[in-house]
Amino acid sequence: MVAKLSENITSLGNGIRSGAEYLEGLNDGRDVWLEGQRVADVTQHQGLRRGAETLAGFMDKQADPKHKKIVTFEENGRDIPMSFMIPKSKEDIVKRGAAFYEWATWSNGIFGRTPDYKNASIMAFTAAAKFLEEGKVEFAENMRRYYQYAATHDKVLTHSLLNPTVSFAEAKAGRSSADVTLKVVKENDAGIFVTGARLLATLGPQADEVEVFPSTLLDRQKDEHLEYAFAFMAPVNSPGLRMICRDSYDHGKSHYDAPLASRYEEMDAIVTFKNVFVPWERIFIYREPLLCNRAFAETNAVTQMMHQVICGKLAKAEFIVGLLCAMAKASGKDKDMAIKGHIAEAMFITETIRALRFSAEQHAHEDEYGNFIPLRQPLDTSRNLFPKMYPRLIELVQLLGSSSLMATPSELDLSNEISDDVTQYFQLLNLESKDRIALFRLAHDLSVSGFGGRQTLYERFFFGPPNVMASIYYDLYNKDEMIDRVTTLISQA
Ligand SMILES: Cc1cc2nc3c(=O)[nH]c(=O)nc-3n(C[C@H](O)[C@H](O)[C@H](O)COP(=O)(O)OP(=O)(O)OC[C@H]3O[C@@H](n4cnc5c(N)ncnc54)[C@H](O)[C@@H]3O)c2cc1C
Structure with a gap:
């Protein structure tokens, strides 16, 4: 060294x-x-x-x-x-x-x-x-x-x-x-x-x-x-x-x-x-x-960083939707109305992040230094919402995965003396055992493993203390016109 x-x-x-x-x-x-x-x-x-x-x-x-x-x-x-x-x-x-x-x-x-x-x-x-x-x-x-x-x-x-x-x-x-x-x-x-x-x-x-x-x-x-x-x-x-x-x-x-x-x-x-x-x-x-x-x-550094973050969170949310759909399809659960509704919740989250990104980029504007920045508010909305949405996405993976997240023998078990059992007993309607185990090991790594636990902690905290970020959001929010509408109504009583 x-x-x-x-x-x-x-x-x-x-x-x-x-x-x-x-x-x-x-x-x-x-x-x-x-x-x-x-x-x-x-x-x-x-x-x-x-x-x-x-x-x-x-x-x-x-x-x-x-x-x-x-x-x-x-x-x-x-x-x-x-x-x-x-x-x-x-x-x-x-x-x-x-x-x-x-x-x-x-x-x-x-x-x-x-x-x-x-x-x-x-x-x-x-x-x-x-x-x-x-x-x-x-x-x-x-x-x-x-x-x-x-x-x-x-x-x-x-x-x-x-x-x-x-x-x-x-x-x-x-x-x-x-x-x-x-x-x-x-x-x-x-x-x-x-x-x-x-x-x-x-x-x-x-x-x-x-x-x-x-x-x-x-x-x-x-x-x-x-x-x-x-x-x-x-x-x-x-x-x-x-x-x-x-x-x-x-x-x-x-x-x-x-x-x-x-x-x-x-x-x-x-x-x-x-x-x-x-x-x-x-x-x-x-x-x-x-x-x-x-x-x-x-310096608007926080806004430019939030722009990078929202793009990453979109890719991550899309991936989790893909994972949920693949999990449901494996056993034919994807034909069930309740399961569709369950996965749709992850889709709502994904599309919310996509819309916030789109809004921030399309409303980009010049800043006080003569450079361009994305609109802060949609990005800030995402930075405050995603730490709450991500644990829910992970909960959806756990709820859909249930015991399949534990039906996860290792790669070695596909070639050792118990491989016949593994090949026979781990199949699902639409996936043979090897692919089913691979899929649910992925879901496990994301939602149950130590690696997955750290991912959830990361999403909750990496950008700052949630209470502090929410309080900054509150302070920046344009509230006056909304308060006026309330005071106007009650003043008419
Ligand atoms: C996996 C992971 C990766 C991270 N990566 C980085 C990194 O690369 N660089 C970096 O600089 N930081 C990083 N952080 C740190 C992250 O910014 C902090 O964890 C986060 O800001 C919370 O601060 P804290 O951990 O000191 O929590 P604490 O101060 O111990 O706060 C704990 C709780 O108190 C609340 N709280 C904290 N301060 C206040 C306040 N003033 N008013 C009201 N409530 C409050 C918080 O919301 C939280 O719920 C990372 C954190 C994690 C978990």
Whole structure:
């Protein structure tokens, strides 16, 4: 394992990378801990390897002519991921949506943290770099330069935006825990040094760089909280940066036995920093709590990220409809009116997400920086609804699957001494045993397995605390005209 020096961010790359280049970059001496041990090389570790390989396969697809025209754009002779394109028209928003959706279909939305998610955020912060000038003109320049670096090197980014909650009351009041929260401990002419923890980096161990931006509300009245107020990017192999992972759900099973966990293990990790050095060129906000609190909303980064998310959720919901229909068809349940109604509920959810995406894209508009953004409200509706809809989709899979989710012998049982029994007794009206088991193992992996449980938790929380997101939605909603109608009616009494 050789620690490589991270590139200077003024260097420009050649545009989209191959999967092999991405995988090679992960063996960089990073400090990743999984199930009690330091990981020597994430590209070789059973718990992390296949997730990274899946992403490498997606990186390769970017260069495939069939996909390239959808997921890339050309700039200065380079093919750049479409998620980095700064939209200047409604058509650009539609193109970005098509690219997000295309990426999502490669995993049917199961690999939630494809790089286009964070690319959307870096693009938005750059498109709105003027906002960062409120802190310092140089910070806006840093952002523009970093954008060029990430886009032309096709970097795979993760983020850890939240300060871990130690005391709920303190956290809600915007006060940080001095013992736990990531903070600046030293500053010099070259940059800053940070120590503490952030949560939670999905894909962290399999990413190149981590976005350490502000999303936790900071108490802006108190000067002593300035050391928590920053936004920067750090390479995952920065000395002193450590990723502490949850257990892996990739237990080395075959694609037949674990069709999802064997492919789409995007690890989640708490990120800790011990005196990590961050050069000034990688800093975008510094000692500005108010700017931190406004950053995601006022740069429209949250809207551009929600656009990526809704496209992914659409692909995922469509896949679950397909799964439910295939499950029902297997036994002939699809002829039953009640079952049709049951599956129709998943279709309603899918079509709701599709309509919200369509509305957001078709109502795209110019923002205050002269760029285009999708309409926020439909996206925000989806971001608040899907965390509630997804558990229902999973419940529908469980209700339809029932004991078939347990009638799931392993691939080996199709060729060992009990294979005759398995072949005979696991058949369904429209599926022979091998295909029935494969189908219901997929449903199991999505709705019952540890991998599936994490998927549900992810959908509930990855974009933020549900109560907080709903309260922001309430605040932004145009309520006055509706209230007027009520007051008008009662004033006529
Ligand atoms: C699988 C998974 C992947 C994730 N990936 C990432 C990632 O890649 N990057 C990243 O930065 N974060 C990530 N997160 C973190 C995610 O953003 C948080 O889990 C989410 O914001 C909730 O915060 P918390 O976990 O600290 O919950 P807590 O603060 O412990 O909150 C728990 C409960 O309290 C409620 N609550 C929290 N704050 C408030 C408040 N101020 N007012 C009222 N109610 C409140 C919440 O709704 C929730 O029900 C991920 C989370 C999960 C589960």
